[in-house]
Amino acid sequence: STQSTGSSGINAEYGIDTVKRIFNSFKNYSYELVCGSSLHDLLDILGLPNQLDGAVTMAQSWFCEEEEEVTPQLMKRSPLVITPAMELAAVQGFYDTVQHMYELLKRYVVSFVCSAKLHELLDLLGVPDDLDGAVSLAQKMICGLTSSALASADDMRGFFDTVEEIFYKLVEMGKAYVCGADIGAIVQELGLPDSLTWAVNVAVGWICN
Numbered sequence: 533s534t535q536s537t538g539s540s541g542i543n544a545e546y547g548i549d550t551v552k553r554i555f556n557s558f559k560n561y562s563y564e565l566v567c568g569s570s571l572h573d574l575l576d577i578l579g580l581p582n583q584l585d586g587a588v589t590m591a592q593s594w595f596c597e598e599e600e601e602v603t604p605q606l607m608k609r610s611p612l613v614i615t616p617a618m619e620l621a622a623v624q625g626f627y628d629t630v631q632h633m634y635e636l637l638k639r640y641v642v643s644f645v646c647s648a649k650l651h652e653l654l655d656l657l658g659v660p661d662d663l664d665g666a667v668s669l670a671q672k673m674i675c676g677l678t679s680s681a682l683a684s685a686d687d688m689r690g691f692f693d694t695v696e697e698i699f700y701k702l703v704e705m706g707k708a709y710v711c712g713a714d715i716g717a718i719v720q721e722l723g724l725p726d727s728l729t730w731a732v733n734v735a736v737g738w739i740c741n
Contacts, residue, residue, distance in 0.1 A: 548627045550584065552620060554591035559616075567596035593685045594619050612696060618738050625734035626666060626683065626691045632727065633657065633670035646675035659727040662690035691731060698722065698735040711740040 557578060558566045569577065574588050595616070636657055637645050645653070653667050654660075665687030671677075701722060702710045710718065719732050 548624060550587045551591050551594075551623070554578065554580075554584070554588055555595055555616070555620065558591060558595045563596070566592060590683070590685075594623065612699065617741075621737050621741075622692055622695055622734050623688065625695070625730040626688050628730040628733075629663060629666045629691065629727070630669050630673075630683070632730070633659070633663070633667050634673055637667075637670055637674050642674060645671060657727065658725060660694070660725065662694045663727060665690055694728065694731045695734045695738075698724075698728070698732055699738055702735055702739055707739055710736055 561577070565577075566574070571585055571589055571592075574580075574592060575582060575585065578588070580588060637653070640656075648656070648671075650664055650668055650671070653671060654664060657667065659667060665683060669683050669687055702718070705718075705721070713721075715729060715733050715736065718736065719726065719729055722732070724732065
């Protein structure tokens with residue numbers, strides 16, 4: 533498609549698949565090299581054009597933050613070690629959520645969506661505050677403020693925190709039940725809104741895969 537906004541949705545030119553490829557290519561190098569290099573150096577090392585600086589920055593941030601900080605309220609539980617594969621699953625789940633928010637917002641008049649405050653859109657869509665990063669990115673895509681649909685680590689923080697919270701609830705429910713149940717049934721069992729379906733899906737994958 534030659535459209536830069538509108539129907540292009542999440543699968544934009546420099547979308548999640550590009551970030552995944554760069555992330556995977558980092559595994560050929562040492563942690564010290566990847567995490568100690570400047571963005572310019574990484575572009576040179578990988579032989580990538582400057583247009584992909586956003587994708588490289590995002591892949592570097594996830595590669596170098598593999599050791600997730602355990603927040604105080606999680607300290608009482610056994611620390612969750614986040615592997616690169618688990619991170620990629622969560623990033624994909626975040627983008628699936630953004631795509632869902634994008635489709636929901638497309639039902640409204642563009643001028644309204646683009647002038648609305650973030651908290652107004654959260655209320656309108658009936659989604660929890662932890663999805664503010666997903667809704668914000670969907671709003672930017674609709675309003676033509678971004679065509680690449682690349683999110684920062686900050687955009688995803690609330691989503692990641694939610695996935696972790698759901699993960700611990702699923703542990704309490706028991707692996708045998710969780711891994712044999714339908715995602716929709718688990719969402720209902722936890723009393724969560726449909727907008728968190730993808731967060732639940734990620735957490736289930738963390739337990740069952």
